[in-house]
Amino acid sequence: MQKITKAVIPAAGLGTRFLPATKALPKEMLPIVDTPNIQYIVEEAVKAGIKDILIIISGSKEAIEDYFDVNAELEMRLKASKKDKQADEIRAITDMANIVYIRQKEPKGLGHAVLSAKPFIGNEPFAVLLGDDLITSDEKPAIGELIAAYYKTNGGTILGCKRVSKDVLHKYGVVKPVKDGTKGLFEINDFVEKPKDPSLAPSDVACLGRYVLPGCIFDYLEKTKAGVGGEIQLTDAIKASMETNPCYAKIFTGTRYDIGDKFGYVKAIIDFALKREDLGKEVKDYIKQLAKTL
Numbered sequence: 001m002q003k004i005t006k007a008v009i010p011a012a013g014l015g016t017r018f019l020p021a022t023k024a025l026p027k028e029m030l031p032i033v034d035t036p037n038i039q040y041i042v043e044e045a046v047k048a049g050i051k052d053i054l055i056i057i058s059g060s061k062e063a064i065e066d067y068f069d070v071n072a073e074l075e076m077r078l079k080a081s082k083k084d085k086q087a088d089e090i091r092a093i094t095d096m097a098n099i100v101y102i103r104q105k106e107p108k109g110l111g112h113a114v115l116s117a118k119p120f121i122g123n124e125p126f127a128v129l130l131g132d133d134l135i136t137s138d139e140k141p142a143i144g145e146l147i148a149a150y151y152k153t154n155g156g157t158i159l160g161c162k163r164v165s166k167d168v169l170h171k172y173g174v175v176k177p178v179k180d181g182t183k184g185l186f187e188i189n190d191f192v193e194k195p196k197d198p199s200l201a202p203s204d205v206a207c208l209g210r211y212v213l214p215g216c217i218f219d220y221l222e223k224t225k226a227g228v229g230g231e232i233q234l235t236d237a238i239k240a241s242m243e244t245n246p247c248y249a250k251i252f253t254g255t256r257y258d259i260g261d262k263f264g265y266v267k268a269i270i271d272f273a274l275k276r277e278d279l280g281k282e283v284k285d286y287i288k289q290l291a292k293t294l
Ligand code: G1P
Pocket: 110, 130, 132, 133, 171, 172, 173, 174, 193, 194, 206, 207, 208, 209, 233, 234, 235
């Protein structure tokens, strides 16, 4: 069985939900307190042992490339003012992984973006991490759990999932387990992108932005026509690939934040701030005080 050594992070979206900030700043660079959210996505892949990462960008996303590049002048200035710790921290961001970039030329959807990774991936299985889904975990990183499931299933396609409430099913790709009452890791035989009505959803198990895909997915993506929202959907290609590669849902254990949504983004900032040693106590006291006035 082939090893998983590469990850793809699609980051070409316009981020219109975060205008006006995203007029000049890629949404992936919006900070969770002081750290651009894309750093957490890259760290998740690195924690799972993946160092070769492709970020799919589009026009005006240079800030992402600059962020992961060396900033020699800033390092020099920090060192000159005896801020060695900060200098080391910004260097560590660059050394963390081997990051390359490909541009998605037209905004034709997630499937189209992933297809543009073909020259980087070749015919290997690979991981995909979507930036809108920020997942924290005290144990194994979510993508690491999916990779373990890939080996356990002898090379199955793996979708990172959680059960969600009926009212939000329309926002996600929803899977159909082969057998009822399954949990943890289970085979699926259908995958429906954004069901309009809960009655059209094959279950309450939604795919939340983590995938391990077989190399053959590119053959299916090439044949995939525009689907929901007029976009080339990764979900449709995965569904078609089930004819040759069995597909499984893995219920990951971490906490997931939908940071593509304003409220989800605010929640992530609050939770991350509460967990920080340098800020946690202050933020907690403030929230307690504030709660009394609400
Ligand atoms: C994408 C996928 C969808 C998945 C979701 C996870 O949708 O198409 O299947 O459930 O990510 O967040 P998007 O939110 O990019 O429209």
